[in-house]
Amino acid sequence: MSNAFTSLISTRFAPPEGKGLLPRERLLVWLESERQRKLILLSGPAGSGKTSLAALWRKSLIARGDSVVWYNVSADDDPVQFATYLAAGLESLDGHVGQDAKSILNRFGIGALDAFAAAVINDLHQFSKPVYLVLEDFHEVAATPIRHLLEKLLAWAPSNLHVVLTSRLAQPFPLSELRAHDEIAELDFTALRFDLSETETFLRSQGVGPLDIATVREVHDRTDGWAAGVQLVAYSIRNTRNVRPGSLSIPARPVSRNGDIVDDYFNQLVNDNLSPEELAFLVHTAACRLFNRGLCEIITANPRAGELLRKFESENLFIVPIESQGDAEPWYRFHPLFGKYLRDRLCRLPEDELININVAAGRWFAGKGLYAQAIRHSRYAGDMNLCVELVERVARPMVVQGEYFQLRKWIGALPRNTLLTRLELLLCAAWAELACGDLDAARHLLADIEAHPQNSTVDTLRESALLRSWCLLKQDDTAAALDVLSPYESLPATVDPLVAFGIRNVLAAALAHAGQFERARDVLMPAGRMMSAEQTIFTPVVARGVVALTYVIQGAYRQASDVMHKAIEEIEARRTGKAEFDGITAGFAIAAAYAKNDLVEAESMLLEHLQLIELMCIPDCIIEAHMARVKILRAENRLDDALRVLNRADELAARLSLDRLYARALAERTSVEIDRGNRPAARQAQRQLQQLAAEYKEQANCAWAEIGFYAASGEAMLAMIDGNFDRALDLCRQLLETSVVHGRLGQTAALHVREAIALWSLHHEQAAVAAMRQAVSIAAPHRMVRHFLDEGAIALRLLELVKSRSDISADEFDFIAQVLMAGASGQSYSESTEARTKQPAHSNVVRLSPRELEILTLVSNAFSNKSIAKTLNCSDLTVKWHVKNIFTKLGAVSREDASVKARELGLLR
Known part of the structure; x- marks a missing residue:
């Protein structure tokens, strides 16, 4: 019935079976004529036939080959649960649609609904068939974000998406925009209610008749063609021996105008037709949203449960059979009208009786391995021992499957004193918090794990070391992460694949920041094979992203691009994991594209992935993406826009406590202010950067050591602007020593370019050309085009001189030609300060084609x-x-x- 490790109940995707539904040809013909609309709204009071009509139409849509996703909305749907069901329903179309949306939701919950909606829409654009999303009982939605989500889906919907709502509300949310564009088709109660011939046909289908036309007309007039009213009357007639005009006991007010007569019908039915046994059975069963014979026997203690269910199903009144696959016994739900009536009576039972019902339900679901439902009932009953046992049973599989958000919710509801005694739950909770980016919660859990008396075996120590190092890596403390994991670099074959995968990825990232690039890649690719965590959401594609990181830090941009392209090809072939991969690694691809001067590609990736990058909060990915964005804007001379991006980077640095991001932003701010001709602002940014660097002056062979590099590089730039070329040259050479030792090819090439410019400015022309020659020898194999373009006219002039040297290889010659051509045809930082400070004029009139x-x-x-x-x-x-x-x-x-x-x-x- 459900996925055991999630809160999903598969029967909530199932419409009524449709046995004995009245064919409504006139309405089906109308629906077919309107099926291209974005929204089809079926509105009317409870029991007016909305669901039955939608179920009939669903069958005809499927028969034609269209795809239909059906979801029974519930009053207790919160935004995350609704979106989770939506993603799962779409995933059922072909196994791939909705995968990225689900991954976003599992990590970020309600905070990422816009990204979720965009992922759904992008997937549907790639789906070839029409998709009809049927949301039954949408009036039950109480959470405003759910309505907003559906509004977004309708606003952005591709032409193959059609939403079908059944609702008691004629206006479930603002529809003026859809109406203005003729994108909505509406059926209300006036159209849904039976006409006289349909009333007669329906009564006959219910086993009533033959009735004279006067009696049929009386039923029709008194019920106003209300389907549920006709059905209730049919039930009464079956239990009445003499039926004649005027003898029927039917409330006289038409339900289409006033629905409060429903209880009158049910009270009359209960009093006249149900035995105490039958009523008690139905009231107890109402504790469960869905039920079958076995469950009913347990919660009602009635061995006649199967017999009673068959009776009520044959009467076609109280319960609705649900389409289900693979279950030995059929599942049912109550008709919404009668379900509400029964739940009201259920809530009036003594508290101890309610608790016993839910205890029995929880234990039955647990015995069937349906843990989501078991946890729900055990929590309601206050059966915390069972609840803790069940959460502990599913926690590890949920970590493996990436069901982080739901796991956090369940663990968060457990008593803290109980949680502290369960090491396995603490470990799984730490996985979930780290995956969702809550570092404060993760740090508290790690302290609890380290203090736990059972955290002494090799396996638990290894896993807790991984979690600690992962947390440190997210805090940008790569040196500490390396210290924690170094003892675990050698992993025996028996290690859990997920733990081994995590250790190797975190270790590789930390090693890359220590300048041990080859060792980092060897960790990720034992025996030349890309490693993965088997039977988990993690794949070799994620490891490829970490390999790309090692190349980007090193400055080997061509290799980084090659790795990323292979990863993207693999993702497109698998058609899953794209959102996860993009959020974790897209910043590296953006940095590589920028370095190679593929600004269009870099900007395109920024446009598509920046929101996910910020959500994932991977320090290197965020830094590379935002700084590439600033550099692109500088290249386009959009300096005020560049400052706005830097302000955003400052906000992120403060929120995430990422001083390295703040330092990179200050370094770029210095450059932007120089471009704008605002030297006081540039010096102020540099002073702030120097103060920050002083806090990290003892750091070496780690990510934080880069802060000192940025500060010294900015100082060299200001010295150059001030005409203090000797000072600039001295600083460049000091930085070169460090960059060469640590194998930072990108930094080394850039510093040789600046060294060459300083030497040229000091009139040491031969030495300048020699320094530029060194820069070319490093840059050409990796296509570091922007390393030259970003330094302006002198760098391009020196390249012209290097190009004429006899020791230039053919590949280097082609590379220089590429840079010079780009410099001649495109934007570089070669203009004068005065020219650079001129911003594009944006008048109030913007004309777009x-x-x-x-x-x-x-x-x-x-x-x-x-x-x-x-x-x-x-x-x-x-x-x-x-x-x-x-x-x-x-x-x-x-x-x-x-x-x-x-x-x-x-x-x-």
């Missing part, structure tokens, strides 16, 4: 570039260029910024 407006609309609706290309039947590259031009015209720095500015200018609604 029709194509740009079309693309901007899709961008504002969170379409990926690939989805836009598919929608508009053009290439990805075309979309990238249009997006870049749109951003330039609007002076925007992000998709969200472009959307906001476009709306302010009246370009978007």
